[in-house]
Amino acid sequence: MKTDSLLKKTNPKTNWVEKYSEIRNHSVEICRPLEIEDYVVQPIVDVSPPKWHLGHTTWFFETFILQPNFPGYEVYDPQYNFVFNSYYETVGARVIRTDRGNLSRPSVSDIFKYREYVDEKMSRFLQSDYLTEPVQSLLELGLNHEQQHQELLLTDIKYILGHNPLFPAYKKESTSIKEKVRDSEMLSFSEGVYEIGFQGEGFCFDNELGRHKVYLNDFQISSHLINNDEYLEFMNAGGYQDFRHWHAEGWDWVKQNEAKSPLYWHFIDEKWMNYTLNGLQEIDLAEAVCHINFFEASAFASWKGKRLPTEAEWEVASGHFDWGKRWEWTNSAYLPYPGFKKEAGAVGEYNGKFMVNQTVLRGASVATPIDHSRNTYRNFFPTHLQWQFTGIRLAK
Missing domain, CATH: 3.90.1580.10 (paralog of FGE (formylglycine-generating enzyme))
Structure with missing residues (x-):
């Protein structure tokens, strides 16, 4: 029995520039309430620092989209492959997961500059003839990968702040979801x-x-x-x-x-x-x-x-x-x-x-x-x- 490919056929009418920008900007919005110190903390192995999420999702587009498909693309920093590779053995060595919180450098500002650099190159790439159908499928995987990390961002931020003895709020507005008491069948x-x-x-x-x-x-x-x-x-x-x-x-x-x-x-x-x-x-x-x-x-x-x-x-x-x-x-x-x-x-x-x-x-x-x-x-x-x-x- 033959299964379909992970890289499924995409919608040819998709506005990739708009979709890419919208999803990438949401990651930044999730981090907007944070103080600069919040970006670096890793209380346990399962929680990654917010700045690492921002760097890793950027590395994904640089490594799997731009480098192999955009002629003339120059890697932002060759050392970032070691820092932001998560678990891809195929791509090479990486910082072990428990050490992500020990990385004071690259700084938060460095990582935002990295995002800006890759996003600008991606904007040009998405409007070029190099965006073939197979690359579009890989691009959609990358965007869904970023959305997975957006959920992890919120989850990890809650763990970081929730294990601070001051219990600081991430946001003031209510986000609770109610279930009716004993109204189940x-x-x-x-x-x-x-x-x-x-x-x-x-x-x-x-x-x-x-x-x-x-x-x-x-x-x-x-x-x-x-x-x-x-x-x-x-x-x-x-x-x-x-x-x-x-x-x-x-x-x-x-x-x-x-x-x-x-x-x-x-x-x-x-x-x-x-x-x-x-x-x-x-x-x-x-x-x-x-x-x-x-x-x-x-x-x-x-x-x-x-x-x-x-x-x-x-x-x-x-x-x-x-x-x-x-x-x-x-x-x-x-x-x-x-x-x-x-x-x-x-x-x-x-x-x-x-x-x-x-x-x-x-x-x-x-x-x-x-x-x-x-x-x-x-x-x-x-x-x-x-x-x-x-x-x-x-x-x-």
Whole structure:
């Protein structure tokens, strides 16, 4: 079975200059509320400094678009390949991930100059005859790659500020998403053969391709996400102290980390507080629970006498409920679809080599850029991570 290419056919009417400028400018806007010191911090290995995100996404366009396709292009700084390469073995050596926060140079101003240089060259390139159809497909991958990093930017910024003892706000305006308390129902689906995977026109990542049939037993799935009130019941009932609801590895994680609550929750003056992008606030019971890992989601589901949906169940049912507020943990390992084949070269390193020891999340979140979500999107993370905007939808 032959799968489609990661570099799918693009819309010939796309205004690439406008689209490129709009997406690139959004990354800068995300960083606008930051102080200069915020750009450099890396509290843990999973969080990259904001200035690194800005440099890495710029490096992507320079390395994969301009250098091989724009005759006469001069690299801004040959050393930046070592600094801003993330995980592409094909492209050469790189700074190890844990050291990204140790780079006081290049400075933030240097990186913004780098962005301006590459953006100016890209503007000229996008209006030239060198923008062939195969390059347009690679360009669209680069833009979606930047949008992925925009979500990571918000996620990493929240971790950086949320682990500052002063709990500084990123923004003052409200960004919370409400879920109605106890207004959920279980939606029923009959056993049968269904199809999942991307089809049609438009962009998708290679891990979504290979539309195929799956057999599902009868199942039910919740119409709403779990909110803070429901999760607090689990906590108050001793959920973090009862090993019976946890995977063995999850119970080890609880003990090693002395876990008692979702990430960013703090028990202060006899009440639960929550660090949000708007600063430290009292828990809003009606808000969808956020920043929990797979272990916590699975333990909560067990406590409720239910389970997490598989990614196939989630996709089949997704047209019958609202999604997009939280990345939703599924009970599915991140594995290739039938017929999956990695592209040659560096592009082939984008998704395929991560198909081990990862769990699939579906949907999108409040941090996901507009037009960067679809019900076939397969996000994936290790089971212990909490720092993404993750939530729970139950099934049985």
